[in-house]
Structures are given as structure tokens and as C-alpha cells.
Amino acid sequence: MPATTEATEAAEETAGAPGAAPVGEALRPHAEDAFADELKALAAADDRPRPACWRLSPWAVATYLLGGTLPDGTVITPKYVGPRRIVEVAVTTLATDRALLLLGVPGTAKTWVSEHLAAAVSGDSTLLVQGTAGTPEEAIRYGWNYAQLLAHGPSRDALVPSPVMRAMSDGMTARVEELTRIPADVQDSLITILSEKTLPIPELGQEVQAVRGFNLIATANDRDRGVNDLSSALRRRFNTVVLPLPATPDAEVEIVSRRVDQTGRSLDLPAAPEAIDEIRRVVTVFRELRDGVTTDGRTRLKSPSGTLSTAEAISVVTNGLALAAHFGDGVLRPGDVAAGILGAVVRDPAADRVVWQEYLETVVRERDGWKDFYRACREVSV
Ligand SMILES: Nc1ncnc2c1ncn2[C@@H]1O[C@H](COP(=O)(O)OP(=O)(O)OP(=O)(O)O)[C@@H](O)[C@H]1O
Numbered sequence: 001m002p003a004t005t006e007a008t009e010a011a012e013e014t015a016g017a018p019g020a021a022p023v024g025e026a027l028r029p030h031a032e033d034a035f036a037d038e039l040k041a042l043a044a045a046d047d048r049p050r051p052a053c054w055r056l057s058p059w060a061v062a063t064y065l066l067g068g069t070l071p072d073g074t075v076i077t078p079k080y081v082g083p084r085r086i087v088e089v090a091v092t093t094l095a096t097d098r099a100l101l102l103l104g105v106p107g108t109a110k111t112w113v114s115e116h117l118a119a120a121v122s123g124d125s126t127l128l129v130q131g132t133a134g135t136p137e138e139a140i141r142y143g144w145n146y147a148q149l150l151a152h153g154p155s156r157d158a159l160v161p162s163p164v165m166r167a168m169s170d171g172m173t174a175r176v177e178e179l180t181r182i183p184a185d186v187q188d189s190l191i192t193i194l195s196e197k198t199l200p201i202p203e204l205g206q207e208v209q210a211v212r213g214f215n216l217i218a219t220a221n222d223r224d225r226g227v228n229d230l231s232s233a234l235r236r237r238f239n240t241v242v243l244p245l246p247a248t249p250d251a252e253v254e255i256v257s258r259r260v261d262q263t264g265r266s267l268d269l270p271a272a273p274e275a276i277d278e279i280r281r282v283v284t285v286f287r288e289l290r291d292g293v294t295t296d297g298r299t300r301l302k303s304p305s306g307t308l309s310t311a312e313a314i315s316v317v318t319n320g321l322a323l324a325a326h327f328g329d330g331v332l333r334p335g336d337v338a339a340g341i342l343g344a345v346v347r348d349p350a351a352d353r354v355v356w357q358e359y360l361e362t363v364v365r366e367r368d369g370w371k372d373f374y375r376a377c378r379e380v381s382v
């Protein structure tokens, strides 16, 4: 990460202050920067064939995502926790001429996986189009620098390429986030790109042809289905990979503690390992309410309107750790997560509050070892 001289100097100045955080560091570095060491070690150890323009072989890309140990002892941390096959299918798709669509309910790591795939395959995860209801065609094709256009007329110099166009001409991985939020006619501009692998520029009588190595990863949310449906013509150009919710409580606890640990380190929060019991409790509450039944299968529960995704569990625990660090004794306690849980569960003040109260009184109150948590929840509920 190139730091400016001022930033370095400022960091040196404050370095003497006890516990001072470094100045000028990116809050959230891109995957290719955050895991540059792992990517370098993988590239050095990787002797399998690489598709054109790929930084790594498909095997090494899968290892980067799923984690493992290299022959030289370098440990690759798992980025995605889930079925190996899903990652293998996703990586293989990128090596073919079909694009990849990651589909799933909110918080199932679609964006996360897409970023890491692009970082591992192309070494650059920033060729990104964020899909919204207002995404114009120019965001997918190209725009114009109007000053240049007026002064000199249409020319290649006046053209402002989109991230997708840049990926096509450089043989890189482009990313489109939230594809189904994009209006249908704008989505359709992807059809020629994906089937003909070319982007016509009628104003110049030219075209940009995709070079080998170009592919595209799109993400779409299950819940948004119907906002702007994917046309069947476009859907046929994609291989769809559905990312599931974590299969077991243990897997979800692992995801949450791993991510909390990573985010916590960048925010200088206490380490997550000591918080494992509290993390397990947050995950249990989320899973039981999401599934509408207690872990032992005995009590049926009503589900609240929120999604209660793994991503939300991560933020509840991170917030709890911040509370514990700044206003407590540094140890995550039930009182630190109670408010966060309540906020995640009660989205609709009327209906969800009833669901929460019922869960609190019938399940939390009766459970062994949950007395402190029950009390903390009662305190924030009133
Ligand atoms: N199976 C998993 N393995 C690793 N991390 C996970 C997993 N599931 C969720 N996460 C974590 O959850 C967080 C949120 O994921 P992300 O933002 O990618 O979700 P998303 O599917 O794109 O959600 P949305 O539909 O809201 O955009 C990430 O920090 C990610 O690390």
C-alpha cells in the first residue's frame, strides 16, 4: 500500500503516543492488497497450467479461497467457508466462455467471494460496476468526456471506458454487483458483451474485442428477485452458482469468529477467541429465529421479518467487542451483544417485537447458563 510521505511522517509523529493507530492506512484494503503475501506464495508454488492472462491456476485460485498449506509451509487462510464443490464450479466457470452468476440470500458472501475470485484470477478486484436502479448503460459500456468530445469530436481519446470495457481489452475479470437491481434494458447491454465478446462503438465505427482472460462475475440477491428479473436471454449467458447459508452451527460460528477477528484487528479491538461463547450464543439465537425452531427441535418459533444473516451476526459481535473495548473491561459480555441482537431482530417495531418477546420468555429464560443474557436482553427490551 503506497503511503504518502505526509502520512508516513504523521504516523511517525504519533508513533510515540501509547496505543496510537497508524495514520493514512486504508480502512478496508482490497483483497489483492490485504492478501498479497498469500497470492505471491501461491503463484510461486503453483506449477499447474494457467488459463490465458490468469495469475494463478484454477487449483491455486480454489486453494486461495478455501485455504490450505503449501509445500513450503505457507498457510493460506480460508476466505470462504462452505462446500468445496461450489468454489470449484465457480472457478471452473471463469475459465470457460460463460460468465458466473453468484446467487443467494443476503449475507451469504456473494460480494466477498466475487472480490476474492477477481483478486486471485486477475490480481485486481476493482473493475466493478455497482448495480442500482439508476445504473445507466454508460456504466456497463462507455461514456464520453464531454469537454474532449465538444472540442475534438468523437475519438478514442474522448471515450471513457467502463470497468467492463477495460476488463475486455486487458483480459481481466469484471464484476457487476446486484445485477437484478439494474433496469432490464441496461442489463441487456451485457448480452452482446457476453455472447459476442465484443463491444461495438458505433460513434467511431469501431469495436473493442475481448481478449482471452476476460470474464465477468455478477452477484444477485434472492430476495430482490422480481425487482428487475433477469431476462432469460441474459440468464443463458451465465452459469449460476447458489451460495447457501452455513449448513451447521459450527460452520457459522467459524465464519463469524474468523471475520470478527479480521475486522477487529483492523479496528484495534480485543481478540475474538475469548469471545467464542458469546459468538456461539449470537449464532444460536440467529439460527433458531431464522429456522423457526429451537436447536433441539422441540419448540416451534415465529420468524422475524429481518434476514438475520451471517453478515448481521458478524456486525453484532463486532459492535459488541467495540462496546466491551471502549466502555467495558475488554471482555465480551451478554450486555454488549444484547442491544445489537435486538436491533437485528426487531426490524418491524410491532410484529417483530412480539416474536422477540415470545422467544425471550419461552426459550432464553429457560435455558441453562443463559440467565445473564436473559437479564441483559430484558434491560434493553424495555
Ligand atoms: N460462507 C461464508 N464464508 C466466509 N465468509 C462469509 C460466509 N458467509 C458470510 N460471510 C461473511 O459475511 C460478510 C457479508 O458477505 P457479503 O457482503 O459478501 O454478502 P452478500 O451475499 O453479498 O450480501 P448482500 O446480498 O446483502 O449483498 C462477509 O464479511 C463475509 O466474510
Ligand SMILES: [Mg+2]
Pocket (backbone or CB within 6 Å): 110, 111, 112, 219
Ligand atoms: Mg453483496
